[in-house]
Amino acid sequence: MQPFKPVLLEAVGVPDGHSIASYKSRGGYAPLEATLAGKQPLDVVEMVKASGLRGRGGAGFPTGLKWTFLPKDHPGPIYLCVNADESEPGTFNNRIMMEDDPHQVIEGIILSSYATRATTAYIYLRYEYPQSWHRLQAAIDEAYAAGYLGKNIRGTGFSLDIYLHRGAAAYICGEETGLIESLEGKRAWPRIKPPFPAIEGLFRKPTVVNNIETMACVAQIARRGVDWFKSIGVPADPANPRDPGSYGPKLYCLSGHVEKPGCYEAPLGITARELIDRFGGGVWQGRRAKAVIPGGISMGLMTEGELDTPLDFAGPGKVGCLGLGTAAVVVIDDQTSIVDFLHNSCRFFAHESCGQCTPCREGTSWSLRLLERIKAGKGRLRDLDILLELGNTMGMMPGSTICGLADGAAWPIKNAIKKFRGEFEDYIKRTNPSGWMVTDPVPALQIVGAH
Amino acid sequence: MATVIVDGQEIEIGADERLNCIEAARRAGKEIPHYCWHPGLSVVASCRMCLIETGQRDAATGKVTMVPKLVPGCQTPVKDGTVIVTESQLVKESRARVEEALLIDHPIDCPICDKAGECLLQDYHFQHGQAERRADLHPFTSRKRDVGPTVTLFVDRCIMCTRCVRFTREVAGSAELMVTSRGAKEEIDVFPGHPLANKLAGNVVDLCPVGALGDKDFLYQQRVWFLKREANVCGGCAAGCSIHTEHNQDTVYRLKPRENPHVNTWWMCDDGRYGWHHLHDDSRVLDVMRRDAGSAPGSATTLEWADVVVRLRDDLKAAGRLAVAVSPMLTVEEAWMLCAVARSIDPQAFLAVGHVPVVGADETFPGGFTIRAEKCPNQRGVAEVLALYGAGGNTWDNLVAHVAAGRADAAWITGAYPGAWIDEAAAAPFAGLRHLVVQDLFDSPLMQLATWRLPAVGFAERAGTWVNVAHRAQSFAQAIRPPAGVWPEGRLFWNMLGRRGLYDPVAVRRQMAESSAAFAALAGDLPAVGVDLRIHQLA
Numbered sequence: 001m002q003p004f005k006p007v008l009l010e011a012v013g014v015p016d017g018h019s020i021a022s023y024k025s026r027g028g029y030a031p032l033e034a035t036l037a038g039k040q041p042l043d044v045v046e047m048v049k050a051s052g053l054r055g056r057g058g059a060g061f062p063t064g065l066k067w068t069f070l071p072k073d074h075p076g077p078i079y080l081c082v083n084a085d086e087s088e089p090g091t092f093n094n095r096i097m098m099e100d101d102p103h104q105v106i107e108g109i110i111l112s113s114y115a116t117r118a119t120t121a122y123i124y125l126r127y128e129y130p131q132s133w134h135r136l137q138a139a140i141d142e143a144y145a146a147g148y149l150g151k152n153i154r155g156t157g158f159s160l161d162i163y164l165h166r167g168a169a170a171y172i173c174g175e176e177t178g179l180i181e182s183l184e185g186k187r188a189w190p191r192i193k194p195p196f197p198a199i200e201g202l203f204r205k206p207t208v209v210n211n212i213e214t215m216a217c218v219a220q221i222a223r224r225g226v227d228w229f230k231s232i233g234v235p236a237d238p239a240n241p242r243d244p245g246s247y248g249p250k251l252y253c254l255s256g257h258v259e260k261p262g263c264y265e266a267p268l269g270i271t272a273r274e275l276i277d278r279f280g281g282g283v284w285q286g287r288r289a290k291a292v293i294p295g296g297i298s299m300g301l302m303t304e305g306e307l308d309t310p311l312d313f314a315g316p317g318k319v320g321c322l323g324l325g326t327a328a329v330v331v332i333d334d335q336t337s338i339v340d341f342l343h344n345s346c347r348f349f350a351h352e353s354c355g356q357c358t359p360c361r362e363g364t365s366w367s368l369r370l371l372e373r374i375k376a377g378k379g380r381l382r383d384l385d386i387l388l389e390l391g392n393t394m395g396m397m398p399g400s401t402i403c404g405l406a407d408g409a410a411w412p413i414k415n416a417i418k419k420f421r422g423e424f425e426d427y428i429k430r431t432n433p434s435g436w437m438v439t440d441p442v443p444a445l446q447i448v449g450a451h
Numbered sequence: 452m453a454t455v456i457v458d459g460q461e462i463e464i465g466a467d468e469r470l471n472c473i474e475a476a477r478r479a480g481k482e483i484p485h486y487c488w489h490p491g492l493s494v495v496a497s498c499r500m501c502l503i504e505t506g507q508r509d510a511a512t513g514k515v516t517m518v519p520k521l522v523p524g525c526q527t528p529v530k531d532g533t534v535i536v537t538e539s540q541l542v543k544e545s546r547a548r549v550e551e552a553l554l555i556d557h558p559i560d561c562p563i564c565d566k567a568g569e570c571l572l573q574d575y576h577f578q579h580g581q582a583e584r585r586a587d588l589h590p591f592t593s594r595k596r597d598v599g600p601t602v603t604l605f606v607d608r609c610i611m612c613t614r615c616v617r618f619t620r621e622v623a624g625s626a627e628l629m630v631t632s633r634g635a636k637e638e639i640d641v642f643p644g645h646p647l648a649n650k651l652a653g654n655v656v657d658l659c660p661v662g663a664l665g666d667k668d669f670l671y672q673q674r675v676w677f678l679k680r681e682a683n684v685c686g687g688c689a690a691g692c693s694i695h696t697e698h699n700q701d702t703v704y705r706l707k708p709r710e711n712p713h714v715n716t717w718w719m720c721d722d723g724r725y726g727w728h729h730l731h732d733d734s735r736v737l738d739v740m741r742r743d744a745g746s747a748p749g750s751a752t753t754l755e756w757a758d759v760v761v762r763l764r765d766d767l768k769a770a771g772r773l774a775v776a777v778s779p780m781l782t783v784e785e786a787w788m789l790c791a792v793a794r795s796i797d798p799q800a801f802l803a804v805g806h807v808p809v810v811g812a813d814e815t816f817p818g819g820f821t822i823r824a825e826k827c828p829n830q831r832g833v834a835e836v837l838a839l840y841g842a843g844g845n846t847w848d849n850l851v852a853h854v855a856a857g858r859a860d861a862a863w864i865t866g867a868y869p870g871a872w873i874d875e876a877a878a879a880p881f882a883g884l885r886h887l888v889v890q891d892l893f894d895s896p897l898m899q900l901a902t903w904r905l906p907a908v909g910f911a912e913r914a915g916t917w918v919n920v921a922h923r924a925q926s927f928a929q930a931i932r933p934p935a936g937v938w939p940e941g942r943l944f945w946n947m948l949g950r951r952g953l954y955d956p957v958a959v960r961r962q963m964a965e966s967s968a969a970f971a972a973l974a975g976d977l978p979a980v981g982v983d984l985r986i987h988q989l990a
Binding site: 358 | 502
């Protein structure tokens, strides 16, 4: 494979790389000026559509297509919400970009706002990112001072204000309608769709919600061109008409049991094994991987045998995972109990379920209780069947919830039990030799809450 | 017209009707279970009990394409060709799972829960749940807290449908209730220092599908399966909300709003809801007392009702010129008969609408519900009756002036007011009359002056028709019997008119409808939601 020169991460390690001067010296803001001077908003939409850019937030929805869902000739206001509520366990690429190259993000936001005719953009920032907060705010101030934000930018008549909003540390605020509700000052309960945000979003106005990394990609497409972007990644599978391809560079967050964890930029489609070996220096201490999370905990698990799966938008789905997600690859070595993994996963989702839909609220909590029971040496084989049933029935895909949080909670359960059922059964029989076969109701355990 | 296919059965809905799957299925006689959806509140689709399978039938080919997953019936609008499947295996399993999930954290304390017997969680469990408990068994918990002066929250019973939260935000507008915490730990609560104290607060208890919100006024007073309900009308103000009076053994236990799109939709105010306690007040006037004209107060003796019919007429006839206040608490039937009685005693009798209590100003809530300042149910109806007798426009003030001017020798004041309404100064003009008949629920300075003291009955003890502020006439039957021995006003008037048999308000209403254009709309059987009295005048 060709050595790949980082683009999205090019400011990393550059002294003062987060400043506007440094960004401009790398060619930043020139594409914005050219676009404002010579292109129409629709040209930018067409450019992004042609590039095949798919949203980097997790679902991989084509960005240009999303923008075209906005109503035509709307009197406004139209809002752009930038999702920086990066809370998926294992994910930290947005933080790197916001801290080390905030102007790349801001240029992307300005270009995207120009394309969507939004005059106000909100960055919804995860609470736990104080450094990002300072860097982004400083960068926004610099951009105002340089005349890239505010009223009548560069004399083009285009105006844009960016507001940096700091969340209050809730995973659900990363769901796009949960984010919108939270921005409106309400409890972040995801909205029922339709109407979709493009028709009725923030303050009941047409709204686009895009991820930080998507914004950075827009800036790079404007700077380097559509052909450059399409030269990277995996083309569409001709056998699958619903696959629009996976183009462009991607930031992979590599963590867990690897020698060199970190955020690495690679072309979409790199395999998990390649990522671990070439970038991560292999599984730590010379061990073997037992399982790998392909894109954040909610995407499920790949086994060691599935590591040659390409990490593009279509790849992880082929081995039973939910998708690429945020491309946060977490390596679990062969000395780690998958029971512990699933317990941790269930604890996270039980803690983060917003509590709106019954199947998710009770399902995530019940699954945690089942895992607590198994971990306490009181597990029963029957609990695995119940867990699997919970995993198969909660979520947007079976239709039992409003948002995808429950799908994300379900996938680790489904994958872990389907792919590692033997380990669960051994664990249960070993720790509960007298009761693993019981099927009657059993008394609840005292559970130490995650709060 | 649009055709919707519910479990294979085709039903027609109007072209401009916007129905969701729950409403459309109901038209086909299929009940889709639901907790969080309520027609009067916004749709949140969060309980997931109403999950169903839907599809679309192609108009040209007749081919049905199904949606490959379950959808919430409350959130899914129907259009021409919509296919609804409410009984498939997938749907049944989904309902059973939701029931199971809701019961994981529920205390299942039905034996000590006031809601038992009218609880959706109970009903749906028997209809859609599964017998086996697969979740672990909890120690019993029962946490409760006061969320307001009238409502107690039983925290553990809550299923988080958020109907109550949406009600306080969307209808009452005061937004006291909220959701705290997250996931399975979330609870309903109030903001510190802001209790649930709006005038519509009681509705959250009606909205609660389970026993989480308890009405302190009703809590532990009666098992709901002992209660009988009578469709009734609230007499608290001129709005005339449709209600159910729920009672047992001639005792009212609670009032509940009855759905009426023309009047109160699904709600009622707390003034009305708790406005029945006067019916069972020990200080009610129960005996008929009479004294001779000009005799000293205190010389009155009790009479049997049968004697009243004859002697009251004789007394008033002997007295001379008669003035009659027709209370706006009376039904139109009673008002009509009272006027007839009065004119049969004195053909020149002065008739006027009785005292109309007014408190403050009309109060409209963000959801559109209005509490009227006029605290009587039938001013419009009585005024309409008086107009038939050539006494239209006569008010209580006119009557007082008439008496004060010495133009009457006797007065008959009907009251039936639920509380104090007249003071000594206001009663003074009636002091010099030869005979003063006062017919009321409670003693008053006016009644102290009376030569005839007659008991009245309260709203649930009465039958007939009231006409509300929007001219909607609603008929209702008697819910409970008055205290032993007390005749409803209508029965006395009926007998004084010499009519045979038992007092029959329906017969009187039909007679009124036949004999006067103003009441023509009251002909036949009235629908439960009432009729607009002006319907013929408008046409």
